[in-house]
Each structure stands twice: as C-alpha cells, then as structure tokens.
Amino acid sequence: MEHNETQGEARDRDPQGRARSSRPRDGLGRPLPYGSPGVERQPEGVLRTPEETVRDAQRLLDAGLPFHAHEVFEDAWKSGPESERGLWRSLAQLAVGLTHAARGNATGGARLLRRGAAVLADWTPRHPYSLDLPGLTSWARELADLVEEAPHALDAASCAPRLRGR
Structure with missing residues (x-):
C-alpha cells in the first residue's frame, strides 16, 4: 500500500492503483x-469455504471485532454462489449493525440489525451450514x-451472537 500526495491531499493506493485507505483502524473499524x-485488518478477497467463513467470523465476533467479521462475511457474499449472496x-449487515451499536450509533445500528434480520427470516426454513438463523x-x-431504548455504546464482545447457537 502506498501513501501518495495528490493536490495537497493524502491518497492511499493499493498495488493496482485503486484508492484504499491504509490508515490503521481500531477494533470497531474506525480510522x-x-x-x-x-x-x-482482515485481508480482502479471501476465498473461504462456508465452514471457514462461519468459523473466522465467530472468532472475530467473540473477540469484539464485528467490523472485521463483517469483512469476512463480505468476502463470502462477493465470492460465493449467487443463490447465497x-x-x-x-x-454482514448484522455484524455492521453490532459495529454501529458498539460505536454508540443507535439509529444506524438498529436499522442494520433489523434489515439483516428481515432477510435472515426468509432463510430460516433452510438452516444452511447449521447456522442458528x-x-x-x-x-x-x-x-x-x-440500543434504541438505551442509546449508548455497548461492548461488542459481550453482545456478540452465536452463529450456530449455544
């Protein structure tokens, strides 16, 4: 990753020249x-099996790193079969919703949590990959x-879900 100066502004570029921030991030993905x-950070574009995706995402959620878990889910959604996207x-929306809630953004967190839950409800009868949908x-x-009733930053690790139940 290169850090370039363009017209007085710092621009980070990956080896292919695409804009990519190389700034370090905290555990909730804030620069x-x-x-x-x-x-x-999680490397981008990693091809994982569904089993590896669930395992890696759960490890990150348990560690209080939902932003990073979202990146693992994002790789699966972008590289997996169209039927599973x-x-x-x-x-990924659930993980980002937890990220926003942990950052203290109750509105954004609740919205993403509900949006992800609505789609998961449609998947529930199928139980793919032994997920506890x-x-x-x-x-x-x-x-x-x-988070809407008591809008304050919460501890992501203590609120992390179990992807396969308890």
Whole structure:
C-alpha cells in the first residue's frame, strides 16, 4: 500500500492503483491517525469455504471485532454462489449493525440489525451450514430494541451472537 500526495491531499493506493485507505483502524473499524497502533485488518478477497467463513467470523465476533467479521462475511457474499449472496450479505449487515451499536450509533445500528434480520427470516426454513438463523434473527431484533431504548455504546464482545447457537 502506498501513501501518495495528490493536490495537497493524502491518497492511499493499493498495488493496482485503486484508492484504499491504509490508515490503521481500531477494533470497531474506525480510522486512527497514521502511525498509531491499530488492529490488523482482515485481508480482502479471501476465498473461504462456508465452514471457514462461519468459523473466522465467530472468532472475530467473540473477540469484539464485528467490523472485521463483517469483512469476512463480505468476502463470502462477493465470492460465493449467487443463490447465497443474500444470506452472507444479511450476516454482514448484522455484524455492521453490532459495529454501529458498539460505536454508540443507535439509529444506524438498529436499522442494520433489523434489515439483516428481515432477510435472515426468509432463510430460516433452510438452516444452511447449521447456522442458528432463528436465534440470530431474535438476537438482532432484541439488540435493535435495546440500543434504541438505551442509546449508548455497548461492548461488542459481550453482545456478540452465536452463529450456530449455544
């Protein structure tokens, strides 16, 4: 990743020349000043099996890193079969909803949690990859209600869902 100066502005570029921020990020994906210690980002475009996707995302959720879990789900949604894109996208929305709730953005968090839950509800009869879709749908709706009732930043690790239930 290169850090380039263009017309007085700093522009980060990947090796292909596309704009990509190389700024370090905190555990909730917020950019930090250059040179600050940050949380290692998930590499983009990783091809994982569905089993690896669920395992890696759960590990990140348990560690209180829902932004990073969203990146794992995003890889699955962008690289997986068209027929499963809605599933992985809705799981990414749940992770981003938790990210926003942990950042203290109750409105954005609740909206994304509900949007992801609505799509997951359609997948529930299928139970793909042993995911606990009824449990995740309930978790998302309950957390959305909670953050709207008491809008404050919450601890992402203690609120993390179990993708395959308890």
